[in-house]
Amino acid sequence: xxxxxxxxxxxxxxxxxxxxxxxxxxxxxxxxxxxxxxxxxxxxxxxxxxxxxxxxxxxxxxxxxxxxxxxxxxxxxxxxxxxxxxxxxxxxxxxxxxxxxxxxxxxxxxxxxxxxxxxxxxxxxxxxxxxxxxxxxxxxxxxxxxxxxxxxxxxxxxxxxxxxxxxxxxxxxxxxxxxxxxxxxxxxxxxxxxxxxxxxxxxxxxxxxxxxxxxxxxxxxxxxxxxxxxxxxxxxxxxxxxxxxxxxxxxxxxxxxxxxxxxxxxxxxxxxxxxxxxxxxxxxxxxxxxxxxxxxxxxxxxxxxxxxxxxxxxxxxxxxxxxxxxxxxxxxxxxxxxxxxxxxxxxxxxxxxxxxxxxxxxxxxxxxxxxxxxxxxxxxxxxxxxxxxxxxxxxxxxxxxxxxxxxxxxxxxxxxxxxxxxxxxxxxxxxxxxxxxxxxxxxxxxxxxxxxxxxxxxxxxx
Numbered sequence: 001x002x003x004x005x006x007x008x009x010x011x012x013x014x015x016x017x018x019x020x021x022x023x024x025x026x027x028x029x030x031x032x033x034x035x036x037x038x039x040x041x042x043x044x045x046x047x048x049x050x051x052x053x054x055x056x057x058x059x060x061x062x063x064x065x066x067x068x069x070x071x072x073x074x075x076x077x078x079x080x081x082x083x084x085x086x087x088x089x090x091x092x093x094x095x096x097x098x099x100x101x102x103x104x105x106x107x108x109x110x111x112x113x114x115x116x117x118x119x120x121x122x123x124x125x126x127x128x129x130x131x132x133x134x135x136x137x138x139x140x141x142x143x144x145x146x147x148x149x150x151x152x153x154x155x156x157x158x159x160x161x162x163x164x165x166x167x168x169x170x171x172x173x174x175x176x177x178x179x180x181x182x183x184x185x186x187x188x189x190x191x192x193x194x195x196x197x198x199x200x201x202x203x204x205x206x207x208x209x210x211x212x213x214x215x216x217x218x219x220x221x222x223x224x225x226x227x228x229x230x231x232x233x234x235x236x237x238x239x240x241x242x243x244x245x246x247x248x249x250x251x252x253x254x255x256x257x258x259x260x261x262x263x264x265x266x267x268x269x270x271x272x273x274x275x276x277x278x279x280x281x282x283x284x285x286x287x288x289x290x291x292x293x294x295x296x297x298x299x300x301x302x303x304x305x306x307x308x309x310x311x312x313x314x315x316x317x318x319x320x321x322x323x324x325x326x327x328x329x330x331x332x333x334x335x336x337x338x339x340x341x342x343x344x345x346x347x348x349x350x351x352x353x354x355x356x357x358x359x360x361x362x363x364x365x366x367x368x369x370x371x372x373x374x375x376x377x378x379x380x381x382x383x384x385x386x387x388x389x390x391x392x393x394x395x396x397x398x399x400x401x402x403x404x405x406x407x408x409x410x411x412x413x414x415x416x417x418x419x420x421x422x423x424x425x426x427x428x429x430x431x432x433x434x435x436x437x438x439x440x441x442x443x444x445x446x447x448x449x450x451x452x453x454x455x456x457x458x459x460x461x462x
Contacts, residue, residue, distance in 0.1 A: 001037040006109030009038040011116050016330040020301055023185040023270055026327060027091070027116075032070075035120040039068035042112045045104055050114060053102035055447030056154075058082040060099060060114055067117055076125035079118060080132045084157035084201055085150060085446065087126065087193045088179060090119025093443040094321050126196055132157070134204045139163040141460050144229040146214045146400065149177020150442045151235030151433030153201050154449030155456075160204035162457055167229075169212040174266060177237055178434075179442070181266040182258070184295050186302070187324075190265070215399035220407075224428060231428045231456045234415060235449055238394040238434035244287070248344030249390075253281065253352035257288070257296040257391035264299050281305045281387030285355050287341055288391030289313065292439075294324040296389045297333050307333045308383055312340040312360050312373040338362070340373065342380065344388055355383050394439045404429070414438055421455025422448060430456055 003009070012028040013019075019026050030038065042064045050060045059078055066075035079086045095101075095115035103111035143159050145152045148170040156166045174180050179194045188194060202208065214220065214236070223229045241256035243249055264270050280303035286296050289311035297307045309328070311318065314337055318325055329335070338360045345354040359379035362371035401409045408416040408425040415424060415431040422430040432448025434440055 001033050003037050003040055005041050005105070008041065008110040008113045009034050011113065016327075016332075019186065020331040023302055025189055026186050029123065030113075030116055030120045032072075032124075035067055035117055036070060038113050038117060039064045041105055042068070043105060049102035049104060050099040050112075053099040055098065055443045056082050056450050058099075058118075063121060064112070064114070064117060067121060072121060072124045073128060073130050075121045076130050077133070079121060082450075083446065084132070084154050085179075085197045085442075086118050087122035087197055088150070088188065089443055089446070090115050090117075090122055091188050091193065092183060094441060096322060098443065126192075131203050132161070132200055135161055135163040137163055138165060138205075141165065141231075142167070142229045143456060143460075144169060144220075144223045144227070144232045146220070146232065146234045147171075147177055147236040147433075147435070148175040148198070148208055148210075149179060149235060149237050149433065149445065151237075151435075151445040151449035151452075152177065152233065153198065154446040155233045155235060155430075155432070155453045156206045156449075157201045157204055158450055158453035159456060160201070160206050162453075164457075164460075166206045168206060168208045169214050169218070170208060170210045171213045171236075172266070173210050175208050175210060177235075181262040182292065182295070184261065184265055184299050185270075186298065187295065213399070215403040220400065220404045220426075220429060230460055231430065233422070233449070233452050233456065234400060234424075234429065234431040234435050235433045235445070235452075236396065236400055236435045237445075238396045238414075238439045240395045240397050240413075241390065242392045242394060243390055244341065244392065246341060246343055248346050248352075251344055251346040251352045251388075252350050253385075253387045254344060255387070255389050257286070257292045257389050258394060260296050260389050261292070261299065264303075270299070270303060281385075283385045284308070284387045284389065285310055285341075285383055285385045286389045286391055287311075288393075289318040289320055290391060290393070291320045291324055293389075293391035294320045294328050296391055298328055298331060300387070300389065301331055301333060305387070308336055308385075309333060310336045310339050310341060310355075310357060310383070312338065313370065314338055314362060317362075317370055336383070338373065340375070341388075345382075352386050352388055353384075355385050355388055357381055357383060394434075396435045396438070400435075412438060417448075419455070420451060421458070422452035423455055423459070428459065 063078040100111040284300040284305040343356040360373040433445035
C-alpha cells in the first residue's frame with residue numbers, strides 16, 4: 001500500500017444513513033494491510049512525547065514498531081504491560097487530546113493514528129487467542145476492589161500480575177461499570193469487546209462478585225477487619241446524576257442520561273428480544289454537550305426520534321470528542337448551541353410536550369478558563385419535545401463514604417485522594433477514577449487505577 005507520510009490511513013466506517021438505523025459499531029477499524037501501512041508513519045522518536053501524553057504511559061513506539069513488522073502478538077504483549085483494556089481504549093480514549101496531540105508527526109501533517117492501531121492490535125490478539133501473562137506465584141496477600149469499571153479493572157489486573165489475590169465487588173448484575181451501562185453498542189460492543197476484556201482480566205486470577213453493594217451487603221471496614229483483605233481500592237465511579245432544577249423537570253418523559261443509557265446498553269431496551277421498557281420518544285431534546293450527551297442523542301436517534309442537542313456554550317467549548325460531534329452531525333442530530341433550557345412544558349397528564357429555551361452569548365471566562373454563558377433577554381423560544389434527557393454530569397454516590405469510618409470526602413462528595421497513588425485518609429484504603437475526580441474519561445480512570453495498584457504494592461511490601 002502506498003503511504004503519504006503526512007496523511008493518516010483513513011479508517012473505514014458505516015455510512016451515516018445506514019448506521020443511524022442500527023446499533024452496530026460505527027468504526028470498522030483497520031485491516032492488516034492498513035495497520036501495517038499506518039505504522040510506517042511513526043518516526044520512532046528517541047524521546048517519544050506520545051508516551052508522556054498517555055495516562056498509562058504505554059510504550060507507543062514499541063508496539064507500533066511490532067505492528068510495522070507484522071509481529072501483532074508481540075505488539076499486544078507490549079501494550080498489555082501497561083494497559084488491561086486496549087480494545088476499549090482504542091475505541092473510546094480521546095487520543096486526539098492526549099497521545100496523538102503530542103505526536104511529532106502531527107506537527108507538519110496528521111498525527112499517527114495511535115488509537116486505531118491499538119484497537120487493531122487488541123482485536124487481532126483476541127482473534128488469535130492471545131491472553132495476558134499471569135503471575136507465576138501468589139504472594140499470599142488479598143486486595144479488594146470496589147467497582148468493576150475501568151479504574152477497578154485496571155487496578156485489579158496490575159495487582160494480579162504482581163501476584164496478589166484480587167476480588168472485585170460489583171453492585172450491578174454485570175461487570176464493566178460505565179463500559180457496560182454507559183457507552184452504547186455502536187461505540188463499544190459489549191460481547192466482543194467489553195466482555196472479552198473482562199475475561200482477560202479474570203484469566204489473571206481476578207475474581208468478580210456481582211450483585212454486591214459495598215456499604216450495604218458488606219462495608220469496607222468489614223472487608224479489612226473480618227474478611228481478611230490487606231488493602232482496598234475504591235473505584236466505584238460517579239453514577240449519581242445532576243439536574244437543573246427548572247420547572248417541569250419532574251414531568252413524565254424526563255430522564256437522566258444515566259438512566260436512559262443504562263436501559264439501552266445494560267438492559268438491552270433497543271433489542272426487541274428484551275422486554276426492558278424505554279420511552280423512545282419521537283422528538284427528543286438532550287441537554288448537555290459531553291460524550292454522554294452525544295451517546296444519549298445518538299441512541300435516541302437509533303430508536304427512531306428526531307433529536308436536538310441543547311448546549312449553553314458554543315461549538316468550540318463542546319466537551320465531547322470531536323469525532324463524536326462529527327458522527328452526531330453526520331447522522332442528522334440538530335445542535336442548538338448557545339442555548340439553555342429554562343422550563344419544560346407538561347400536558348394535562350403530566351407528560352412532556354415541549355421545552356422553553358433562551359439564547360445565550362459568551363461573556364467573561366469562568367474559574368475553569370471557559371467563557372461564561374450569559375442569557376440574552378427576550379430571546380426565549382420553544383422546541384417541541386416528548387422526551388427530555390438531562391446530561392449534566394454526575395457525582396459519586398455517597399453510600400461508600402458514609403459507611404466507612406475515617407474516610408474523607410470533599411464538598412462534592414468525592415473521596416479525597418491525599419497522594420498521587422490514590423491513598424486516602426484511611427490506612428490501607430485507596431481510591432481513584434470518578435469516585436475521586438467526579439465524571440471524567442475512561443483512560444484517566446485507568447491511569448488512577450494503575451497508580452493505585454503501584455501504591456498498594458508499595459504499601460503491602462513494606
